[in-house]
Amino acid sequence: MKIARTSILALVLVFVSFHQSQAQDVFSFHPLFSESDAILLPEIEGAWEIHEFGSDTVSFQRTGDNFYTVVMKLKGSSSRYEGAFTRVGDHLLLDLLPVLADDGGDQIYKRHLLQVHSCIRVRLEKDTLHLDLLKYRWFYDNVISRNITDQYLVSDTRLILTLPTNELRAFLIEHENDAGLLEDDLAFRRVVKPQLIEKESDRSPAKAMQPTKDDTASARSQQTCIPTFPYKDGWLGGDGGLSIPISPSKTLWLFGDTYVGKKDQTSRAGSGMVTTIGISKCRPDTTVDMQYYWRNMYTDHPDHFFQSHTDRYRYWQTDGFMYRNSLYVIMSKIGPKPGASPDDIFNWSALGVTIAKVSDPDATPPDQWKIDLFPWSHVVDVNLYDGGFAEDGQYAYLFMAKEHRNNYLLRLPLDHIESPEGYLEYFSQSEMWKPGTDSADAKVLVDDQLIGRVLYHPKLKEWLMVYGPHFGGKSIYIRTAPQITGPWSDRRVLYDCPEVTEGTPQYDKDNYCYCARLLPEFFNQDADKLVVMYTCNSQRQSKLIANMRIYVPQVVVVPVPR
Secondary structure, rough: OOOOOOOOOOOOOOOOOOOOOOOOOEEOOOOOOOOOOOOHHHHOOEEEEOOOOOOOOOEEEEEEOEEEEEOOOOOEEEEEEEEEEEOOOOEEEEEEEOOOOOOOOOOOHHOOOOOOEEEEEEEEEEEEEEEEEEOHHHHHOOOOOOOHHHEEEEEOEEEEEEEOOOHHHHHHHHOOOOOOOEEEOOOEEEEEOOOOOOHHHHOOOOOOOOOHHHHHHHHOOOOOOOOOOOOOOEEEEEEEEEEEEOOOOOOEEEEEEEEEEOOOOOOOOOOEEEEEEEEEEOOOOOOOEEHHHHHHHOOOOOOOOOOOOOOEEEEEEEEEEEOOOOOEEEHHHHHHOOOOOOOOOOOOOEEEEEEEEOOOOOOOOOEEEEEEEEOOOOOOOOEEEEEEEEEEEOEEEEEEEEOEEEEEEEEEEHHHHHOOOOEEEEEEOOOOEOOOOOOOOOOEEOOOOOOEEEEOOOOOOOEEEOOOOEEEEEEEEEEEEEOOOOOOOOOEEEEEEEHHHHHOOOOOOOOEEEEEEHHHHOOOOOOOOEEEEEEEEEEEEHHHOOOOOOOOOOEEEOOOOO
């Protein structure tokens, strides 16, 4: 028997599994899936009753973009899990992770509790659900008795596999047909089936739209003011600052990590940090009315506006657009960076991609928005997508980057933005659009580090690509092209950020600037000026807390270089 060897130093607190509490159980320290492996299983939603135990039930409810809340009610008690389905070899498997109760101690206490995963095979036969668990006896005979100690831990009578996710999946594929690997199944019968809500797209076929450059964001809305981001109502500065016109008079702003406090707080000291949004309106006197929003405002537990519904990751908004009166926001799933050093300022890693939808966002205040989440991780490689985005009213375009420099282009019809499987195309070396995402055959359009928005300017009659500064640099760059597929011009310096330019009053050696974006709804009417926003940060936390001139979007009006 082939067994991958992985050493681990950890203390594990094992949670009681949902079957008989004194059984000898098999768990996994690592999940059975990555974000790109998780799949949805709509037919399992609802409540199921366990045949053997009468009134005991298990229920599945879609929660995040690609996982479920699983509630088990056994012998008068209730427990909650995150459940994700994935295919491993020829089998459909369920990964279960217990959810700690909110009142189960403070954060320091909870960090002592390392949760473990259950790996369960799932079989659906009409209105009967079968769950097959890994059998302790098989592992005892094949692993424990052979004293292979570096791929598992044993706590009391519980065995915990320590194989990393990819090795765990390979291990299960290798042994999936071994006799005795799985326990005799638990059988459930359906007792409550979810009511399927008919979507508008199911009632009427979507009409194909012809690509018209006048349908881009810069043409849909033209504001008469220059945006400002005042410190008010507990909003104390954030980065990002993506703009999306949601009506002729309103602009939505998507901020990254934001300092937030009580309503009358004016200092970042003692504040929390979550992702936020803002809604701005241009007043008749050309000043700006800005309102900020996040979850649990002015409480001791502020939360991100776009919630992931899990502790495994949070969302960073990377871009967004309006389509058929609905708001779509593209978000990266951000989790901890394994093995990050204590002084690593980039101690996070991107795990996947999600898109959020809000129907008619202008109809209700943001705190009343109903937000739907759709998974993109299984079709968009988060390791290649750095955030370069464009749309023209018919297609969404994603700039993918090999080695963070060699940028090629994918496109997706906006009619299929919620279900992209099978509809992505790439621009090939033969300068034709081809089905799929073949990076080897894709044409490299730009050789540079791009993280930014790409827009068509209807008066200049060109596509504009604004990005930078690169880490350690000071310049914001611009490239132009007659078509989104190029040819793209050489980069030109559009603006040098004074916060990182020696000799300026704003300069500090620990500053760094990033995330330059064009603001299309604020394009100057004479077509000779662009409105650009960027953010600056500090490598020293103490300076970031004290210096209120940084970590707030900076807006500049710059001439278009000829």
